[in-house]
Amino acid sequence: MKKIYSLLLLVVSYVSFGQTIYSENMGTPTGTTTIANYIIGTAPAAFQNGSPIVYSGTGDVRATSPSSTYTGFSAGGNVFLTGTAGKYFQIDGLNTSAYSGSNIQLTFGYLTAATSTQLVVEYSTNASAATPTWTAVTFTNNTNTTWNLVTVAPGQIPSSSTLSLRFTQPATAQMRIDDIKLTNFNASCTLVLAAATTACDATTYGIDTYTATIPYTGGGSGSYSIVPTAGTVGGDNPGSVAAGNIIISGIPEGTGITVNVTSGTCQYQTTVAAANCKPINTLPYSEPFAYAEASALGASQKWTNVNSGDDIIIAGGNLTYTGLTSSGNSALFSGAGIDCFTPFTDTTSGTIYSSFLVNVTDLSTMTATTPLTYFAGLTNSAQSYKGRVFISKSGTQYQFGLDAASTTTNLDATLRNAGDVVLVVLGYDFDTMTLNLWINPTLSSFSAATPPTLSQVLTTAIADLGGFMLRQDGATTTPNIIVDELRIDTTIAGLLSVNQNNAIAGLKMYPNPVTNGILNISTEANAERAVVIYDMVGKQVFATTTSETAINVAGLNAGLYIVKITEAGKTATSKLIVK
Template sequence: MKKLYTLFLLAIASVSFGQTIYSENMGTPTGTTLIPAYVAGTAPATFQNGAPIVYTGTGDVRITSASGGTSGTYNGASGGGNVYLTNTAGKYFQIDGINTSAFSSANIQMTFGYLTATFATVQVILEYSTDAAATTPTWTPITFANNTTAAWNLVSIPGGVLPSSNSLSLRFTQPAVAGQIRIDDIKIFNYNPACTLVLAAATGACDAVTFNIDTYTATIPFTGGGTGSYTITPSLGTVAGDNPGSVAAGNILINGIPEGTNLTVDVVSGVCSYQSVLTAPVCKPVNTLPYSEPFPYTAGNTLGSSQRWTNLNTGDDILAAAGSLSYNGYAATGNSVTFTGAGIDCFSPFTSTTTGTIYASFLVNVTDLSTMTATTPTTYFAGLTDAAKNYKGRLFITKSGTQYQFGLDAASTTTNLDATLRNAGDVQLVIMSYDFTTLTLKAWINPDLATFDVAVTLPTLSQVLTTAIADLGGFILRQDTATTTPTIIFDELRIDTTIGGILASNQVNAIAGLKVYPNPVSNGTLFIESDLNAAKTITVFDVLGKQVLNTTTSSNAVNVSQLNPGIYMVQITEEGNTATKKLVIR
């Protein structure tokens, strides 16, 4: 099953002294792919390099245990795909067509990311050849410092080992039956001893954390400066901080980089060139409770690009879909999202909660079960997490003939399945809860909202945990594998500490006498009335989910003249009750 990559602020720097001769990060596969098939793939699910570089081998390319993830990291870890060799002695990965002829062997260096689960007994065999196309080629072993832990490591091959050749080949070979070996981020570069500047790993810090598109500042520490003249060229932002031409050690700063945009900085002095690559930090806020997500995003947009959700790994995206799901008594607005098979998991944080009860409700439509072909197709596709993104309560689905069943569990596998068989294409309402006092997970499937009472209505599924959940602070939508996750439409996520908080906005009388007019708005003033006419909090979101207006008013009039013409979602909260309406501005 696909592993969850716990997300944290990760800054990665890739430094080259002199000229990069060859670099390969293995692309981003959509699933396990044999090397010959991967060569024929399309970007990003293929190797970075094409002709004259040729890739062959009996291994495969995988997205699991990615470098830079939970399996460990190193400077320059790309975190996408990696070449995998295992279980069969002689499995190999070969690269032909590398040209190092313009450089002296003494200055040619190499690095590669390396992971072996059985580091004490099984290490990869690395060799080079300059006549790999010959009938009887000559392969020369390359020695290196073996891994000492079962985690990713950056292996360095010094100058004087690789030859100067216009037909250099590399080969990585599995030496024994047992063991798992992964290779990533192969880089060959020319090192010039006259280049003394050393760039440390870059870090990124958000300048602000709001529902708007914020900026961040990159910091690149350096040593070995103080001489020469340097040109610093970032892909975005403004250069500031210390000048490596006049300061021996300091920090290069790049200001004003938009969040979500990765950074590349080139530093050049004569024949010496250096590069620092930084993965953008996430500058998205925590959603406050009560949390209502009607997915008001333009159809086709990626969920992870919105301000309420963050991508946790790599693969195909969860996408916004046109239209809402419908369930009697549970009103829907905005759009919905859809996903299937393997791919990115999306995380949405909410106010961390440690006492009482957390409730989450949503609509789900499993539209196609045909992709569920695994022999054990039980998988979880949604779940409550703690603030650190660790699963605490999971909603499962398992195929049964042409129908399916739901399951509920705190663990990653379950036999706690609802006996009711459900049909593809039918909309289901799910209400999940966790009681911090009784340590109980519950799920109600398709309750009658007219009579629903959490104190009386028996849950469809429940589980008393032996280990208490310390906190809950996030919700995840999960894509498992191509053969276990069906095609799903997901809509109207609501989270709160009271059942009324998640159901009130779905009832006609959530805010008694609520009127929102005119709609469309053409004169810049929106009127919001209710029977109480008490103070109201008004929050407006655009189709990307970005908050564009937040105000509190005790009058009926709200000034929206600063908003551009378009479609918005307006969220109205009055004395603990919340309603969401679609708003059109002309």
């Protein structure tokens, strides 16, 4: 029995009891896109299938409300049919002529906004005719308003070289469709693969591995070939064990896989989305965005993508502010797309503060009808927003706003221009249940007693804060934004000590992470400096005094360290990642 496998943390699984004839998961749109434009899009923001498959219709493709809960959900884009009766999605160019109609099975993910209104699914073998014939198929309607996997039993979809499918919203309820699949169903193929579960083998700032478990039933006889794209297969043998678990070990985090299982003429396919084994960042937390230019922020070990769409990317260069010298690079985003979440030590009492530099470089994408959006905020450990920073467009300028849960009217009166570099400090006091926002504080005198620019006393206490989020809302609501120098700590004094880490003029430390054993440290003076490196339990693991830029740290193990640099009586500290 051939054994090779690989899978990941957020599990998505397709199961087929026979040969797949056609499969479409709608790709991953960057925003609401008409079907006509999506056809000519660039992968992954396009349909999976090209010619001879042809897509048409009056619906559109969206990344919102991604498919979930059913076996095989892809959680990317989906076709959206608005609440206008007659909206439809059509697929032409399907060829099922090599299969018996008694064996052809249709499945698709389906969500309706009202169970009193259900989707109409039809097929045609002459859709290109002047007067085509469409025949409705029967299936079990959704009994709830969440995603479900619908199965159209074999015997309804015909064997045809000119097959078309049409999905129509017949009344006034919004509907969504995803993961359409035609399969040559074989009743003798009895193996059923359930959704996988996964567990990280370790959680570090390096690339970790994880183990996936795929439960199955319907085995007990035959010979099975299990071929994934990575990893090692273990666990139970479906050929001899009727019900058990296929265990996949040693899977690198961040890698998605497809697994093909074959037994005679029976073929099964399972896909699993990439797992992320990323650590929780300790406080004080410093993020200088010292990643490769043009890389995706969500691919770093401190951040995780929480939805789909285009990435928040790393931009070269820094934002600067009086009293704060930047290092590393910065983060750039605009329009609709992925939100990025970074976790930190869960905090339930006292105070928590976050600060970051922001430059709204272009407001032109924000329309007059949708001028308000939140783009950053503190969350709890479950990624639920608890304190949000807004941007509200006003003519050619904008204002900042603060709120906890709903669209804010709590706006700063100061109008700002595109291109202004602004320091934003967002804090929460657990004792007084108060959110505070300081905008452009003077760092030399800034303290918890400094009156905030905006404040909000909450009616319901925040139970915990354990994350920070950068958010891309929509193409007409999110302007072009650069964010830099994120800092998080439990006190203003601590926050300032982190913010003023670079008190040494012109201090730069790069690359970070270190991958080749050489750490470069330069300053404006490039004078002799003492460099001491500590591990995360406070043990000194490296020390040198030098005026050279390049420092050999090849003797350090992969992990997270604190670097202390002293030059001309001034000291700066920074976190260092060694890979």
